[in-house]
Amino acid sequence: NAGVTQTPKFQVLKTGQSMTLQCAQDMNHEYMSWYRQDPGMGLRLIHYSVGAGITDQGEVPNGYNVSRSTTEDFPLRLLSAAPSQTSVYFCASSYGRTGYRNTIYFGEGSWLTVV
């Protein structure tokens, strides 16, 4: 059981380049989401999905696209990278609706630097 797997772990991009951060989970979770973590800001929600084919924006969605074609995968696309997108990105997943003991699992993170 791998849990939530993120790739790549580290990436350096040039301004204007595009790339995709991959996220996969093997727990048959409905909910998946992407957060970014910046110093002094905590983790902030970028996009989330409540199931295959359904996505919505979080707090900081600009500059990012997502799609959910399968239950297992939730890739995050940077369309035209900017230095402001230098951050640590975390993917998370959980079962259905919020409830007691509904654990939200996080991946190990992807460190992205845009130069």
Added chain:
Amino acid sequence: QKEVEQDPGPLSVPEGAIVSLNCTYSNSAFQYFMWYRQYSRKGPELLMYTYSSGNKEDGRFTAQVDKSSKYISLFIRDSQPSDSATYLCALILTGGGNKLTFGTGTQLKVEL
């Protein structure tokens, strides 16, 4: 003003000390309250999860929620060097699905 405020620390304590970590929040619609632990260069892992005012204990950890004061706390008893990490409070709004609103995290170091 941020929805969730958390003292960033760093907080340094001797081994065996009782540690108190706190968050305050402004929106009374927050219904679920969690504490995550994050080691350096790792993802957050869930420590405690509660939804009601009062205390919840799990081993050396106690989570406390006071909805009337909009204040949540995590207490760590008999702290160990392995507890050295960043502790994040995370809250979910009523009807908010699984969307977490995080505090900025408190960095804790437990010294021998």
